[in-house]
Amino acid sequence: MALSFPLNNAPYGLVAIAAALNAPEATIALKPVPAETSTTTSLIAQGAVKISGQVAIARYLVRSLASNSLYTESDFALVTAQDNLLDIDKPLLADYAVWGAITAYTKSHSLLANLKDLEKFTAWMDRMDQRQECKHAIERVDKALKDAQETIAAEAAVLAAEKAKLGSVVEVPTIEGSDPETDPLDAFKNVLAAQLSTLVDVDIKILYDALEAPRASENGHIALSVPRLRLKGAPAAIAADIVSKFQLNDYVLSTKADGPFVNFFLNHIKLADSLFHKIYDTKQKWGCNMAGGNKKVIVEFSSPNIAKPFHAGHLRSTIIGSFVRNILQANGYDTLSMNYLGDWGKQYGLLAVGFERYGSEEKLLEDPIKHLFDVYVRVNVDAKENEAVHDEARAYFKKMEEGDEAALKIWSRFRDLSIVKYKDIYARLNIAFDIYSGESQVTDGMDRALKMLHEKKLLTESDGALIIDLTKYKLGVCVVQKKDGTTLYITRDIGAALERYEKYGFEHMYYIVASQQDLHLKQLFKILELLGFDWAKKVTHLNFGMVGGMSTRKGTVVFLEEILEETRDAMHEVMKKNEHKYAQIEEPLEVADNIGISAIMIQDASARRIKNYDFDWKRMFSFEGDTGPYLQYAHARLCSIERKTQMEVNPKADLRHLGDSRAAGDLITMIARYPQIVRETARSFEPVNIVGYAMKLSHNVSQALESMYVMGAEKEVAEARLFMYWSARITLGNAMRLLNLKPQERM
Numbered sequence: 001m002a003l004s005f006p007l008n009n010a011p012y013g014l015v016a017i018a019a020a021l022n023a024p025e026a027t028i029a030l031k032p033v034p035a036e037t038s039t040t041t042s043l044i045a046q047g048a049v050k051i052s053g054q055v056a057i058a059r060y061l062v063r064s065l066a067s068n069s070l071y072t073e074s075d076f077a078l079v080t081a082q083d084n085l086l087d088i089d090k091p092l093l094a095d096y097a098v099w100g101a102i103t104a105y106t107k108s109h110s111l112l113a114n115l116k117d118l119e120k121f122t123a124w125m126d127r128m129d130q131r132q133e134c135k136h137a138i139e140r141v142d143k144a145l146k147d148a149q150e151t152i153a154a155e156a157a158v159l160a161a162e163k164a165k166l167g168s169v170v171e172v173p174t175i176e177g178s179d180p181e182t183d184p185l186d187a188f189k190n191v192l193a194a195q196l197s198t199l200v201d202v203d204i205k206i207l208y209d210a211l212e213a214p215r216a217s218e219n220g221h222i223a224l225s226v227p228r229l230r231l232k233g234a235p236a237a238i239a240a241d242i243v244s245k246f247q248l249n250d251y252v253l254s255t256k257a258d259g260p261f262v263n264f265f266l267n268h269i270k271l272a273d274s275l276f277h278k279i280y281d282t283k284q285k286w287g288c289n290m291a292g293g294n295k296k297v298i299v300e301f302s303s304p305n306i307a308k309p310f311h312a313g314h315l316r317s318t319i320i321g322s323f324v325r326n327i328l329q330a331n332g333y334d335t336l337s338m339n340y341l342g343d344w345g346k347q348y349g350l351l352a353v354g355f356e357r358y359g360s361e362e363k364l365l366e367d368p369i370k371h372l373f374d375v376y377v378r379v380n381v382d383a384k385e386n387e388a389v390h391d392e393a394r395a396y397f398k399k400m401e402e403g404d405e406a407a408l409k410i411w412s413r414f415r416d417l418s419i420v421k422y423k424d425i426y427a428r429l430n431i432a433f434d435i436y437s438g439e440s441q442v443t444d445g446m447d448r449a450l451k452m453l454h455e456k457k458l459l460t461e462s463d464g465a466l467i468i469d470l471t472k473y474k475l476g477v478c479v480v481q482k483k484d485g486t487t488l489y490i491t492r493d494i495g496a497a498l499e500r501y502e503k504y505g506f507e508h509m510y511y512i513v514a515s516q517q518d519l520h521l522k523q524l525f526k527i528l529e530l531l532g533f534d535w536a537k538k539v540t541h542l543n544f545g546m547v548g549g550m551s552t553r554k555g556t557v558v559f560l561e562e563i564l565e566e567t568r569d570a571m572h573e574v575m576k577k578n579e580h581k582y583a584q585i586e587e588p589l590e591v592a593d594n595i596g597i598s599a600i601m602i603q604d605a606s607a608r609r610i611k612n613y614d615f616d617w618k619r620m621f622s623f624e625g626d627t628g629p630y631l632q633y634a635h636a637r638l639c640s641i642e643r644k645t646q647m648e649v650n651p652k653a654d655l656r657h658l659g660d661s662r663a664a665g666d667l668i669t670m671i672a673r674y675p676q677i678v679r680e681t682a683r684s685f686e687p688v689n690i691v692g693y694a695m696k697l698s699h700n701v702s703q704a705l706e707s708m709y710v711m712g713a714e715k716e717v718a719e720a721r722l723f724m725y726w727s728a729r730i731t732l733g734n735a736m737r738l739l740n741l742k743p744q745e746r747m
């Protein structure tokens with residue numbers, strides 16, 4: 001008979017039963033098999049009968065091997081949990097079965113720690129371990145396991161040696177955090193990490209994480225910084241040793257030690273083959289992944305105040321917030337973009353009073369935001385001269401909070417007309433929102449939050465107002481209700497957060513708000529925590545610095561729309577200087593507007609979020625250097641290659657015709673880095689990462705075009721190069737869309 005069993009489920013009990021039944025060792029041959037080959041224990045009995053499962057095999061052994069009446073099938077069927085079973089001096093077959101199962105399990109688990117009667121059970125196990133049948137079972141099974149593992153290892157070594165001889169036959173291992181399915185470059189990194197793990201005593205995941213882009217392209221396509229591995233010995237000596245032992249294969253064509261670095265030069269033709277076809281299949285989805293698992297996230301951004309200028313701070317929040325939404329979507333999250341308008345508070349009482357004095361229906365319909373701002377400025381002048389105006393405003397807002405229909409009707413009209421205008425501005429910026437919310441939309445969440453604050457004794461009365469003392473958290477004092485009973489921004493923020501979690505059950509919520517509001521957001525998050533909300537840890541403030549000098553070129557501070565108009569007109573003048581190209585553009589003003597907006601957005605995204613920067617008109621319009629117009633030019637240039645050659649992209653192009661030029665290798669590798677940049681940026685939410693990548697990609701395209709032209713090349717060469725440039729265009733366009741840019745096809 002032959003007993004076959006998976007390596008991870010050794011049949012100690014069955015062998016012990018056979019020994020207890022006095023079966024000769026030769027009666028049953030043991031044949032361990034890898035778990036991936038079989039998960040079932042089986043016995044090939046006399047007559048080639050196959051019996052599967054340890055219980056069925058045990059019963060067969062009882063029936064076929066038992067020579068006396070001491071052991072019967074009924075004995076074997078005894079329930080093992082009975083207390084008296086532990087006291088039996090002469091074990092039954094059931095005891096051997098239980099002992100075998102426990103022995104196999106505790107080889108890799110701490111089962112005994114979970115048993116109730118531990119002391120009594122341990123004593124029983126010890127007695128069983130001393131029985132000759134059990135010793136025999138352990139000896140036989142362990143030897144069979146050892147022999148099998150040695151055989152498997154020997155076979156693997158032979159296979160590895162054969163693959164090394166072939167050079168091109170290399171399996172791509174699986175590594176946590178790596179995603180070769182969406183990122184072809186990861187397959188190369190995985191192969192590298194796997195071989196490196198055989199050369200140095202470092203975990204394969206650490207090696208994978210240590211593989212990075214070299215600082216200069218002449219240093220190869222992937223670099224390993226040996227100091228990051230924290231190995232004993234001189235890093236330069238270790239790097240040289242790695243190079244001397246590294247076996248080249250179809251993924252890695254050469255290696256070079258450079259001080260403490262090991263530089264790897266990849267087979268860029270092999271990389272291009274998998275890379276370009278992945279891009280061809282995914283197109284605008286290229287670079288995306290599903291790391292977010294479709295979890296719901298809310299991104300609140302922009303949030304201008306009605307009747308106030310859409311100023312630089314709101315523009316930064318809009319640009320950065322939309323980028324955060326885009327990068328989360330690219331990483332597989334279900335995003336909800338929310339514009340939380342400043343549409344409530346005493347200032348709207350002041351606005352209503354002002355509109356009664358200075359409002360114009362005609363101007364309101366023509367440009368509601370600008371007209372309401374003009375009214376607001378004029379009534380504020382009145383209020384400075386006459387305190388009674390403030391009293392009127394407070395009384396009006398109190399009526400709004402009490403639900404006065406007439407007051408709310410006027411306020412609602414201001415809000416609705418403003419939103420219509422905002423949507424036009426956002427559309428021009430290539431940005432859209434899923435929800436237009438606002439302070440006014442907070443309903444009973446605020447009242448429930450105030451009630452909870454009372455119940456948890458977090459509120460203190462101070463001069464008739466209600467405050468929360470957060471000084472012990474170094475967050476000062478927070479007023480949540482004025483003495484006249486009206487609420488404040490923080491109060492509505494608490495209620496809004498509560499309602500959002502109840503409605504959407506978000507995995508995370510991001511507030512894209514200027515660093516000037518750091519204290520406010522810290523107070524909000526601490527209050528949510530003190531209220532006992534588990535989801536308080538799921539809210540994050542992504543702050544940013546301020547913009548200096550954002551005014552017209554004449555120096556006047558204005559609305560964003562006026563900045564956009566002037567930007568468009570200035571870019572239009574720049575375009576007209578090249579008469580030949582200008583004549584080819586069908587909608588020059590529309591193109592000028594798009595390039596001008598790109599200039600504003602890239603200037604903003606080129607700085608780290610938290611840094612302040614100055615709005616620079618002169619630099620912004622340049623087609624040279626790292627600017628928005630340069631990116632648009634790079635994309636339009638790639639489009640022109642396809643247009644001028646009048647060739648269709650051929651996914652079956654023979655990419656060997658790309659040759660071994662450094663320009664091709666650099667461009668292919670840069671295209672391949674895009675998915676990793678997308679993944680990494682989901683941790684930092686820094687637009688500058690994508691801007692930097694898009695600029696480098698554009699530079700690589702420019703370098704390749706100097707020598708690798710498509711027009712005039714032989715057909716096979718032209719097809720291969722066109723496929724490469726097309727892949728670069730798709731990648732650049734996807735990166736630009738993450739930055740809210742509309743890629744220009746002609747300019």
